[in-house]
Amino acid sequence: MTLGWLAIVRLGLVQMALGAVVVLTTSTLNRLMVVEYALPAVIPGLLVALHYGIQITRPNWGFLSDTGGRRSFWIVVGMAALALGALGATVGVILVEQSFAVAMTLSALAYALIGVGVGASGTSLLALLATATAPERRAAAATITWLMMIAGIALTAATAGAFLDPYSPARLLQIVGIVCVGAVALTVLAIWGIERRTGPEPVPTPDRRQPFIEGLSEIWAEAPARNFTIFVFLSMTAYFMQELILEPYAGLVFGFTPGQSTMLSGAQNGGVFLGMLTVGIAASGFRLGSLRTWVAAGCLGSSASLVAIALAGRFGAADALLPATVALGVFNGMFAVAAIGSMMALAGTGRRAREGTRMGLWGAAQAVAAGFGGLVGAASVDVVRLVSPSDASAFGSVFLAEALLFASAAVLALRVIAPGRAGASAMIPGE
Template sequence: MSARAPSLLQLWTRLSSRYLPFADAASTELPLSRLMRLSLFQVSIGISVVLLNGTLNRVMIVELGVPSWLVATMVALPLVFAPLRVLIGFKSDHHRSVLGWRRVPYIWMGTLLQFGGLAIMPFALLLLSSGDAPGQVIAGRIGAALAFLLVGAGLHTTQTAGLSLATDIAPEHSRPRVVAFLYVMLMFGMMASALTFGGLLAEFSEMRLIQVIQGAAVTEMVLNVIALWKQEARDPSRTSAARERPRFGDSWRHFREAGGSLRVLVAVGLGTAGFTMQDILLEPYGAEILHLTVGETTALTALFAAGTLVGFGLSARRLGKGADPYRIAALGGLVGLFAFSCVIFSAPLESPNLFRLGAGLIGFSGGLFSVGMLLTA
């Protein structure tokens, strides 16, 4: 019996290293347990994305009767901070702090911004749904816009600093796998939160929606605190005010001189815009045209995230065999044409299943495109 025990243990070790997803992303500096805990900030990001782009997008248009142009503007407000991620990352690289932290202050501030935005949101929705006087409607719209803006600012700040912290901790040889693992956890957070929101809002009511938003705010705060706890070592010499720091323009010029292609960045921007434009219309489309419930339209985000994960896996497999990243991205564009066609033709065919297939394929094609183009970038 004692002679068999080592062989069974060795078999389990071989199986775990081969079949556990991203087991090779762990290292001595960043064990798998620590990496899993750090990845919780991506789960919280996934909760915010589903809540803003999915659940609230549909509810504000269909149930609350807010004009779609106004909802589209509010959903787009978080994207105002997307170009500022470069500056956020640069600032966190050269942050001055007597405590010796570079990433922790930005992750914490981003967490507070998300919590503050979600704390304001229920009161804004109450005014939007029950306010009859013009002053109440205007106050509700301003409050909702402020809430979306705060959540967007916190989302981008937290994610940028969190990814930077992960690359700080991980050794150079495992950084690509660590970043890939964190994005998989983002998709997992989107899938889990979409299914949870869909179940909680199956019987929709305004009070239930407010409770879901409040629960999401508390959950995100707890997840980010757990993710952040004892992750970054203090190093006052690295954050000393006496240390010389480069200017942002110098860093950008260094990126260009090192081979950074502006055309690739433009292609990434245009492709990302094309694949994310559906965020505004997909769930209201399913509600108003195909008469899907709040739970059913929220579940579309889970299909989207599942398709993205499949796209990630296929592109990683093909790239591991030496495939051209540009061809992977082009394949994503072609599949995207078919995916959006499924969404378009689901209305005249009155087919919710074709609509769901299109939502999943949009995520799949977006995954192929993003991996191919971002790897090139």
């Protein structure tokens, strides 16, 4: 039995909960460390890179869910670990003024736990979607669940931003606590009984005894899976370079308050939602354009938007920051949902019963790229600020470098993704 539309929406609620918790740790806490507590941007960059680096274990989580037949269990356990890590990271930020060493130790442990939680929960969720969704529904399922995740990110960022002003540590802890408890409760309710009703086909006995490294090597030997992994790494490096510096940029260059910069992040993710919705309707509903076209257009549009964000700071055009940020979100969403559609379909090709391992491999590539991109972006800002005449030019130069990466990702997409119709998700083999 395959997933119905209601079950797909329920799984989307888990994605929404994941996004709601993660956005607080990567955006709000990051901005507080850099602006309110005057820490170098590389510190939150290292912490976020740690949580992404831990997610290199995603293939292992996927392999475990492939062979264990308990995806729901790992989804719930992962969400609980994520929530606990987010609470620990919040306490770590609050303790910065009392003891920097204690704060950083707690923060490192918390962000490592966040990585474990996202890896276990997110990979198992994607594997469940890939195995239990009918092939003709996979692209639509990916769009629905990712739209819900972006909705969770945008709503949480906007709501938290509204309640965070005027800032106080107690208020911050209360907001994060409410979001985390709500995320765990929503996950349990959303996932309850779904896997049992779908009755996933058990993995053949020989595969159950197969070592993880051997299983991963088989997937890497598949040319489409390997080529797509390389594309994911490059495009996601570009995607995440601005994640840790956009809110500090708004605060340092334009004088935004914590609430205003958090709401800016919410507006960006609202743009991502709009971009994903646009592609979902145009590609799935009206069959307009191929996945390759949407991915390339999204990357090129993201590049142009980053140039606009850099120029806004260069010329002091505060009014241009919001529309440029929303445009960045829209084009990010366009590229992301087309890539996700390819990922969902490609996960079901090749060797049987390895959907979780493939999803884990691409998730690991995304996570490593996210950590690498975020850290490079934050560290580059710190270095360039030492020699730059202004914060605007320092941040602007990093945004321009990210724009070049997005343009390169567009070129790679044209080589890796086949020019099939939207929804077909064909991959060029053997390149």
